[in-house]
Amino acid sequence: MSANGESSRRAGGGAQAVSPPSSPKLTVSRPPSPGLSAMDPGSPMGLGDGDPSIMDTFKPIETNMSYDVPTDKPYKINPPPLDRPVRLYCDGIYDLVHYGHMRALEQAKKSLPNVYLMVGMCNDLDTHTRKGKTVLTEGERYESMRHCRWVDEIITDAPWIVTQEFLDEHEIDYVCHDDIPYASADCDDVYAFVKAQGRFLPTQRTDGVSTSDLITRIVRDYDKYLRRNLERGMSPKELNISFLKEQELNLQKHVSEIREQIKKNIRGTREDLVGELEDLKAELRNTKMFWEDRGQDFVRGFSSMFGTQVTKIFGRKRRIGDGGAPVKRIRASSSKDSLVSATSEGH
Incomplete structure (x- = not known):
């Protein structure tokens, strides 16, 4: 100056x-102060330079x-x-x-x-x-x-x-x-x-x-500021508050501490549950992959062991009678044990 x-x-x-x-x-x-133009958006010490949120809120004053x-x-x-x-x-x-x-x-x-x-x-x-x-x-x-x-x-x-x-x-x-x-x-x-x-x-x-x-803001959060100053060592007399008001503030402090502890515990429990669910999902994924791989092995083993018999069973041709019609075995009567072969006439 x-x-x-x-x-x-x-x-x-x-x-x-x-x-x-x-x-x-x-x-x-x-x-003008040295380097003033380089310090915009206006703060004498360049506060907020490079911070997009501040730059958007407070435009430089040219x-x-x-x-x-x-x-x-x-x-x-x-x-x-x-x-x-x-x-x-x-x-x-x-x-x-x-x-x-x-x-x-x-x-x-x-x-x-x-x-x-x-x-x-x-x-x-x-x-x-x-x-x-x-x-x-x-x-x-x-x-x-x-x-x-x-x-x-x-x-x-x-x-x-x-x-x-x-x-x-x-x-x-x-x-x-x-x-x-x-x-x-x-x-x-x-x-x-x-x-x-x-x-x-x-x-x-x-x-x-x-x-x-x-x-x-101060009036709205009046009790919080009183509690803060009490915790810093100021006396109720210095803050111009009564004994009853001091006890009320102490009660508010204890309630607030209990509330924060509950929130912390809930937050910790939630994080634990989320971790357990993630572990369970990982186990299910691994199990699925395991059985998908083993399933292929089972199919290959089953085919190698029973493939010939299955082919014979399901590939057997049906026997054909005279005239190309299928042959039926008919029991003659309940009193006879012999079987009589008969050829259907197109029925």
Whole structure:
């Protein structure tokens, strides 16, 4: 980071420094990090490179090497200045900073070739009054954002709604945010007047993650996190839970252990049964092959032993009587033992 960029950075509730028009930072921008283009899909350390699932989910964010701005929006966008860094401003609460925040800031930083990115963060009083309680305090939120590589300057105690005076004071060329109307108690879209002035530059929202989603996960799995922290040695008093709640969590833990043991045993039994079935199938295949081979031997042995007799029995010609008719032996009567030969007359 350049020296003037570091001197103008604000964190932890520091005093705001107003940049006069002659400030050197209007002509000097922080140079891009070494090898940045080779580290896409956007992670500063190249995380996710080569992983198809991550590459498909999070497309690389390319740096716009031209000064062209979108022309397909229902609001006008002023052409950017070409003789100095373009001063972009992103504002928000940035509680429980996540990759959705980071990708929005990266888009803003890469939206034009030469960008000086400022991030405004609202204080706890405004946030708790207008939106609700945060997990991190304002000091923790400021410090978290200070470590983001895309940010050149942090503006603490930023206004909940951007005003004309604020835009002029910080010489903001564009306010960056996704262009879905952001409603507040005071208006339907807090960025409406910025769009009307052509000083709004849209970014793409990252679906599937938000601070509210993260808090919902914690609330949903509240008991699991309590049990985890109890197992790590935290006391019920530190976790602000009663004796009864502690006993309930201990019971849940025992039930969970029993359930896992049953699953493990069932899984082991199933694997044993599958193994035994495979062994039985193999034995049946071997037995079948054995008897198929022995069957051929039996046929050959039977033929060699009884082949002549079988041929005589089944190949014997039937005797033919006079006239070519078969000869019948007829017993004359039940009282006589002699046999009388008679020739059938064509019957």
